[in-house]
Amino acid sequence: MTDFAATKAMFHLPDGVIYLDGNSLGPLPKAAVARMGKTMQDEWGEMLITGWNRAGWMEQPTRVGDRIARLIGAEAGHVVMGDTLSIKVYQALAAALEMRPDRRVILSDSGNFPTDLYMAEGLIGSLGRQHQLITPAPEDVAAHINEDVAVLMLTEVDYRTGRKHDMQALTKQAHAAGALVIWDLAHSAGALPVDLSGVGADFAVGCTYKYLNGGPGAPAFIYVAPRHAKQVRPALSGWLGHSAPFAFDLNYTAGAGIERMRVGTPPVLQLAALEAALDVWDMADMSDVRRASIALCDRFIAGVEAACPALTLASPRDGKDRGSQVSFRFEHGYPAMQALIARGVIGDFRAPDIMRFGFTPLYIDAADVDAAVAVIADVMQGDLWDRDEYRQRGRVT
Amino acid sequence: MTDFAATKAMFHLPDGVIYLDGNSLGPLPKAAVARMGKTMQDEWGEMLITGWNRAGWMEQPTRVGDRIARLIGAEAGHVVMGDTLSIKVYQALAAALEMRPDRRVILSDSGNFPTDLYMAEGLIGSLGRQHQLITPAPEDVAAHINEDVAVLMLTEVDYRTGRKHDMQALTKQAHAAGALVIWDLAHSAGALPVDLSGVGADFAVGCTYKYLNGGPGAPAFIYVAPRHAKQVRPALSGWLGHSAPFAFDLNYTAGAGIERMRVGTPPVLQLAALEAALDVWDMADMSDVRRASIALCDRFIAGVEAACPALTLASPRDGKDRGSQVSFRFEHGYPAMQALIARGVIGDFRAPDIMRFGFTPLYIDAADVDAAVAVIADVMQGDLWDRDEYRQRGRVT
Structure with a gap:
């Protein structure tokens, strides 16, 4: 049994406050302060550029990704950290749409967090406005799944009402219709059990400043199912997603698997705070x-x-x-x-x-x-x- | 005259080290440690979610952007922080290509930092492979500027050789041919005087962990010329670029000006370190x-x-x-x-x-x-x- 008195003691909670907004920004894990001090002084301060190797900054996005993977039922080696949730939505959606070139519908719902819908709109604009974004009420999503749907893109837990989709059933139904599925786990990761591998999700994305307590502006994560990992074309093909970033080739060659979903230089300081926050989960x-x-x-x-x-x-x-x-x-x-x-x-x-x-x-x-x-x-x-x-x-x- | 002994005293420089790699990662400004502690404990720890208003986190990307603007000759209110340089390249290039719908050439050079070229490749893929990326040797760029060029996208200072392009002359020549210009200031911002407004650049991007000493993974910046700011369509249309993010509309409406180049939640902790680092520039x-x-x-x-x-x-x-x-x-x-x-x-x-x-x-x-x-x-x-x-x-x- 998890000792919740012990986990509570790991957080700084201000006097006179009852904090019921961890679904928007989790509180400060006490260990994050010391961890940040160490990263700034012992790593950045003392190691300088050599911190990329010596302090393991370069592998931080996959190392932390593996810790997140355990919390969302993902296979090890298939989650990577970086950017924001909006960017990760774009990456997943761009990849998924290319995998269904003959279909034109992105199915979401009116309870999805707006940035997911906005990023889809932006992508549709870049792709020449041939796609359509459909947003029925959450309870009507199942009725809209058909063979026109390229991608079903949903947030499992509605940010307003807390209504939870049936991830297993919707994924199964979408797959039966030949669609791919992207799950946004913003309000799921760290809040409830998720079994990405078990439900057969194609992609998942999420943020880490809510129930994972990574701090304001903590980076996002992205999951690509192992069966797709080596096939997807990264639309945001940044140098750290290249198969050999330090060869400095003029042409892009995608990294072996989930690494190709990396884009630019990782936010080392934000990731340090997040790593300390994830220690709480070793006890829960x-x-x-x-x-x-x-x-x-x-x-x-x-x-x-x-x-x-x-x-x-x-x-x-x-x-x-x-x-x-x-x-x-x-x-x-x-x-x-x-x-x-x-x-x-x-x-x-x-x-x-x-x-x-x-x-x-x-x-x-x-x-x-x-x-x-x-x-x-x-x-x-x-x-x-x-x-x-x-x-x-x-x-x- | 700048007192360089005084600025040197503002940095932590490890004993026994002569650090000649600030062009890759600047050293730790001493004030950044205390500033980060304050942001974590007094803001995140004590204010929790209310830090977005009370600690000014929501305005941080434009507030810091204005400090960068002064260092690169940009107009106030036309630089915003966020994401990575790769993402900012993508935003600028996507916007620029849409402003030249009848042209198909992106002109860069073989000395550009690879991620700029990779992001262009990725975008070309999403746009249906109708565009062509041309990368002559740096000294041959001028000879390739013609009326087929939609966008000239260059890094002012070559990351390998340090060779510096003539920003003024190339911008003028590109504009005369009807092309738009994106300047990557990765090795310029904080290294030498830049006059974006004076040269009439259309877009500029850059990172802050090199000569601006913002720390590993510090966020990038993007500049959009005032004459374009209200016209560009953001390809990465995230919720914080929306004209009213907290209205939670289902449809995207771009923010008034540079705000539309914001995407997701800003990296508050990284930005705190950067803000402390920028204090050095008040003395230089x-x-x-x-x-x-x-x-x-x-x-x-x-x-x-x-x-x-x-x-x-x-x-x-x-x-x-x-x-x-x-x-x-x-x-x-x-x-x-x-x-x-x-x-x-x-x-x-x-x-x-x-x-x-x-x-x-x-x-x-x-x-x-x-x-x-x-x-x-x-x-x-x-x-x-x-x-x-x-x-x-x-x-x-």
């Missing part, structure tokens, strides 16, 4: 995390529904259909969330009316849930959100 | 840097040529035709560089036979040059490089 079992997360979310739903009739549950009620977050709809969700943050309960707001709360047992326990519910009840019952100071709209909540 | 004048750099390089050439007849100068002899590096050809350049590194003189090797040494007066002075020359003379005269221990080939030198 993902099925324990999932079980405890569902219990925390259920407890939160019960508490809020009992105390706050104005809030309407926007997330699936059944834990198995949810990611690791709970969302409520409230017409005045923005000022209400601002009022909660002022009281130390940090969640976030997503337009138009979603108050979103993330839960992870790595650093949130039942006492935190109860304390958060008490603050929410107080703010809602006293109409404390209905003040001018909370109504002014900022860029990020 | 770029024309002083250039003058002192040429003097250091001239001194190095004279010293090496007097002591080491086996080394042949590969860089232009006239300082005005060079960047801030000096390269020598030597058949056994690889083991020779390994032997120098073992003796504390750190330069690097570029295939097939280039021994490369970078000089920047920010932390290298005439005494360092003389000491380096003495070690090189010793290693070469004693055939000290001719040992098995130096002959084994690593990935990065």
Whole structure:
């Protein structure tokens, strides 16, 4: 059994704060500070350029990728780190579309995180506007899978509602129709068990600053199924994806496998913070995390529904259909969330009316849930959100 | 006059090392360590998600971009940070090609850094292989500028030889032929005066881990000329380039100007190190840097040529035709560089036979040059490089 008191002690959690926004940015793992100091002083400072070899910076994207692979059910050697999730979406989608040259539909859903859809739009523009991006409601995706679909591109867990797609069933159905599948694991990696290999996903992408606690701007990951790894053409063919980057050939030759999904120089400092953050996972079992997360979310739903009739549950009620977050709809969700943050309960707001709360047992326990519910009840019952100071709209909540 | 003793004191330089590879990775600015600690503990640790507003993370890419703009002669508000140089090359090239839809030639040169050429190859593949990438020798570029050329894409300073293109003349000639121009400033930014606005460049890109000392994996920058900023279509249309990222629209609408060249979540930690590194430039004048750099390089050439007849100068002899590096050809350049590194003189090797040494007066002075020359003379005269221990080939030198 995972010792969640021990994992909680590994994070810096500010006094007076109950942090329910780890689904947007995970908190600081205490070990990341020392690790960053070591990377900056002992590696960059002392080794200088030789750090690329001596400190293992050059292999960092695949070394860290292997640690992520274990958390998402991917085969070792088939995940690599780098860039941002947006870029990784572009790489996966560009590769997948070329593997289905006779098909013209990219099927996603209206609950996908917008950047995935925007990157698809941008790619469609570059490819000559012959492709079509279709975004039905999440529950209607299955009905749109047919033999026109080149690629099914979905985020497993809806960023607004927490609704979870059935990865296994949709992958199987898409494959039966001859389509390829890209899974965005932004709200899955570190939140719940994922079995990329078992479900037969073709590509997967994700970020590491949410449930993996890699810090603001932590790099993304990409997975390419072993059966495709040696075939895909990298659209973003950067020098570190070349089979021999230091030969400095004038022509590009793709690296052997997942290496070809590397692009430019890796963000060594961000990766150092992430490596320290991943140490937490050496102490945690993902099925324990999932079980405890569902219990925390259920407890939160019960508490809020009992105390706050104005809030309407926007997330699936059944834990198995949810990611690791709970969302409520409230017409005045923005000022209400601002009022909660002022009281130390940090969640976030997503337009138009979603108050979103993330839960992870790595650093949130039942006492935190109860304390958060008490603050929410107080703010809602006293109409404390209905003040001018909370109504002014900022860029990020 | 810039006080170079003062700037030198701002860097951590390891004992027993003369660091002549700042053209590959600049050394650690002492202030970067404290700045990173502050960003991790006071911002990420204490502010958590609210750091995006409260610590100004969201504006960091344009705020830092403006500091870079001042170093490269760009208009304020027209440079933004993010991603890697490879990605920024792709963005600039994709945008430029769409602005010249009737032309099919990308003109570069064989001295360009390979990733620029590789990214062009990848883009050509996505665009349906209708474009052609031409790479004459650097000195023959001007002769290839004609009305078939859509885009002239060059790195101002050749990464191997240090040969410097005439940015003003080539831009003018390309524009006269109706072509657009992309300048890669990887070996220019922080090395010598650049006047993007004055020469009328259309796009520019560059990295910040070389002469700007931002650290391993520091983010890249991109410049789009004000006259194009509102017109270009971003091929990599990520959510932070959207005109209203937090509206979470399903459709992409490009940001007002340079913001549209943002893609995903910015690397906040890398940017924090870079911000500290840029403080050094508050004390330095770029024309002083250039003058002192040429003097250091001239001194190095004279010293090496007097002591080491086996080394042949590969860089232009006239300082005005060079960047801030000096390269020598030597058949056994690889083991020779390994032997120098073992003796504390750190330069690097570029295939097939280039021994490369970078000089920047920010932390290298005439005494360092003389000491380096003495070690090189010793290693070469004693055939000290001719040992098995130096002959084994690593990935990065």
